[in-house]
Amino acid sequence: MATFARPASRTTAKVLDAVRGAILSGELSPGEQLRQQVWAERCGVSRPPVREALEILSNEGLLIHGLNQGYFVAKFSTEEIEQLYTLRDLLENEAIRTIRWPGPEVLAELSAHVDRIESDALLGRPDLAREAMADFYLSIYRLCDRALIIAEIERLWARTAAYRARNYDILAAPQESKVQFRLILAAVAAQDRERLAELLQRPVTDILARARAAMAPAGG
Incomplete structure (x- = not known):
């Protein structure tokens, strides 16, 4: 299996898999913003597991976190x-x-x-x-x-x-x-x-x- 960080909670893992799947399928494009409330509703969880999942993906390099801007799919020139x-x-x-x-x-x-x-x-x-x-x-x-x-x-x-x-x-x-x-x-x-x-x-x-x-x- 590819080496990815695994979160402690099942709810965070659920969000992590959903967001990673959306990136790998092309549903989320490079540069696109991920809104925490949207993903909380989509995955049926509260916002803290979403924040944890997005932080994990940011550490992996799949997402970029902009101060006071939020999380975006990594985009390169x-x-x-x-x-x-x-x-x-x-x-x-x-x-x-x-x-x-x-x-x-x-x-x-x-x-x-x-x-x-x-x-x-x-x-x-x-x-x-x-x-x-x-x-x-x-x-x-x-x-x-x-x-x-x-x-x-x-x-x-x-x-x-x-x-x-x-x-x-x-x-x-x-x-x-x-x-x-x-x-x-x-x-x-x-x-x-x-x-x-x-x-x-x-x-x-x-x-x-x-x-x-x-x-x-x-x-x-």
Whole structure:
């Protein structure tokens, strides 16, 4: 599972899951404000659990808290997106380079992640499918035992969660997505580091290319 802080109370956990799901599904867009009363009513809870949940998500990097302004879904400029995905590219490549290849038990766990992605996509739940996708990718990176690098990768994945909903529509071509995840799993099973790097880094490379194109001076 992706590494997220877990609150002490069930009511806070309920709000946390609801808000995170709204971000991962694309219902909440980068820069959009979250009003505490609205989410209290939506989740059927009082405002204190909402505040706790929003603070947790702020610490994860999914939200930004403005003094006397409230909480907003994290929003980045094109240049900042380029920097975030450049960092991801560098760190994820390093993790792939130092992965320790898994045995049958871990391969079965990775296969279960893929099954979950496919099942959630078929149910029309992009939020759950994207969460399962993050679990799958991060589980592969965690095969590298360099704890500081993995912790930073997890942090960057949290910070860019809202942009996954914009850049990758997991329901648009479910069959293509299914093939992609199975190819990644096959590369891990075959211990093919070069192929694995190509498959895992393709989405990052595409987003970086778009960000750099958007920053390029007109006409040159």
